[in-house]
Amino acid sequence: xxxxxxxxxxxxxxxxxxxxxxxxxxxxxxxxxxxxxxxxxxxxxxxxxxxxxxxxxxxxxxxxxxxxxxxxxxxxxxxxxxxxxxxxxxxxxxxxxxxxxxxxxxxxxxxxxxxxxxxxxxxxxxxxxxxxxxxxxxxxxxxxxxxxxxxxxxxxxxxxxxxxxxxxxxxxxxxxxxxxxxxxxxxxxxxxxxxxxxxxxxxxxxxxxxxxxxxxxxxxxxxxxxxxxxxxxxxxxxxxxxxxxxxxxx
Amino acid sequence: xxxxxxxxxxxxxxxxxxxxxxxxxxxxxxxxxxxxxxxxxxxxxxxxxxxxxxxxxxxxxxxxxxxxxxxxxxxxxxxxxxxxxxxxxxxxxxxxxxxxxxxxxxxxxxxxxxxxxxxxxxxxxxxxxxxxxxxxxxxxxxxxxxxxxxxxxxxxxxxxxxxxxxxxxxxxxxx
Numbered sequence: 001x002x003x004x005x006x007x008x009x010x011x012x013x014x015x016x017x018x019x020x021x022x023x024x025x026x027x028x029x030x031x032x033x034x035x036x037x038x039x040x041x042x043x044x045x046x047x048x049x050x051x052x053x054x055x056x057x058x059x060x061x062x063x064x065x066x067x068x069x070x071x072x073x074x075x076x077x078x079x080x081x082x083x084x085x086x087x088x089x090x091x092x093x094x095x096x097x098x099x100x101x102x103x104x105x106x107x108x109x110x111x112x113x114x115x116x117x118x119x120x121x122x123x124x125x126x127x128x129x130x131x132x133x134x135x136x137x138x139x140x141x142x143x144x145x146x147x148x149x150x151x152x153x154x155x156x157x158x159x160x161x162x163x164x165x166x167x168x169x170x171x172x173x174x175x176x177x178x179x180x181x182x183x184x185x186x187x188x189x190x191x192x193x194x195x196x197x198x199x200x201x202x203x204x205x206x207x208x209x210x211x212x213x214x215x216x217x218x219x220x221x222x223x224x225x226x227x228x229x230x231x232x233x234x235x236x237x238x239x240x241x242x243x244x245x246x247x248x249x250x
Numbered sequence: 251x252x253x254x255x256x257x258x259x260x261x262x263x264x265x266x267x268x269x270x271x272x273x274x275x276x277x278x279x280x281x282x283x284x285x286x287x288x289x290x291x292x293x294x295x296x297x298x299x300x301x302x303x304x305x306x307x308x309x310x311x312x313x314x315x316x317x318x319x320x321x322x323x324x325x326x327x328x329x330x331x332x333x334x335x336x337x338x339x340x341x342x343x344x345x346x347x348x349x350x351x352x353x354x355x356x357x358x359x360x361x362x363x364x365x366x367x368x369x370x371x372x373x374x375x376x377x378x379x380x381x382x383x384x385x386x387x388x389x390x391x392x393x394x395x396x397x398x399x400x401x402x403x404x405x406x407x408x409x410x411x412x413x414x415x416x417x418x419x420x421x422x423x424x425x
Contacts, residue, residue, distance in 0.1 A: 119344070123343035123346065126344065127313055127346035128313055131313055134378065134400065134423065138401065
């Protein structure tokens with residue numbers, strides 16, 4: 001069968017009652033009426049959901065909202081679920097691997113930031129460090145438990161570390177502006193945190209019976225505004241309300 | 251860092267008025283733990299009065315605590331209803347809030363409410379961070395309890411279970 005291009009036009013929140021071709025006495029829709037006159041006009045078709053995003057998601061996938069779980073407008077249909085670091089959320093092992101690597105970094109970073117010459121930054125760091133210790137404790141325990149758990153949990157947490165490892169290099173890179181802030185004693189010398197970070201992560205991975213992933217590959221550019229394709233989905237979700245309801249206030 | 255709460259009193263003839271403000275602010279509670287006033291919680295840092303203008307300084311508990319804007323609004327409304335239309339609420343960052351500032355009455359209210367109060371972190375006995383420190387069940391008073399989740403209904407709490415009376419309960423973590 002030859003591939004065919006189809007153009008689907010879907011009007012948003014458009015009730016059949018407000019179309020000329022369905023007999024509304026006042027509403028004029030001459031273009032849509034012409035399309036209807038030349039084609040097939042359904043009189044008993046029902047949407048899978050009376051809410052726009054679930055309706056479109058069901059339409060696009062050919063599946064019901066209860067199957068694809070796009071229940072309302074807060075769940076944009078995009079084919080994937082975004083999360084921190086704008087990588088697909090994955091499973092619990094992905095979440096814990098990512099969280100652990102960042103928690104180790106955060107504790108080092110806030111310890112450094114507490115010495116900032118900027119009083120506000122130092123105050124924020126003094127507060128954040130206390131919370132970060134709880135975060136690190138939790139993710140570290142999970143990494144150990146999953147790594148040293150069943151064959152399945154070991155496989156998943158190892159895969160999670162392998163997948164996220166290449167994104168960690170950027171945590172320790174700085175540009176010229178940040179370098180000048182480091183020189184002024186305001187920002188943290190992040191490249192200097194790397195050795196301690198590696199040592200800590202390594203010791204936990206060892207205890208969790210996990211291999212340290214291959215350090216060769218890396219994804220870089222986030223700090224220069226170059227992002228992965230996953231960022232688009234994340235922004236779509238974050239901007240949903242403002243785009244769906246321009247100028248909204250509450 | 252572990253200083254006791256210091257309610258500063260502005261110099262001048264307004265001292266008794268500051269005391270009145272303190273009493274009024276007892277009505278302002280944490281919207282997530284309504285039995286605790288902001289003073290019990292130790293987040294009320296300062297009250298000052300200057301020619302009719304009241305300045306109340308508060309600090310946050312856990313970073314990003316969603317209750318802060320409600321608390322600020324409640325302070326303004328409470329004082330406004332008591333005849334102080336000119337109220338400024340300031341938020342201080344330093345020194346960082348610690349659960350050690352929670353008053354003894356506040357800890358007792360928490361326990362009665364069903365939340366195990368935090369230990370004194372200054373003494374190095376924080377459950378979760380210092381293993382071996384018991385969290386006492388707020389229902390039956392037993393020490394035979396276990397942690398179910400280190401993050402509970404809010405980031406500042408952990409979820410525990412009593413192995414004696416079998417009731418689950420929240421524990422307010424030391425910070």
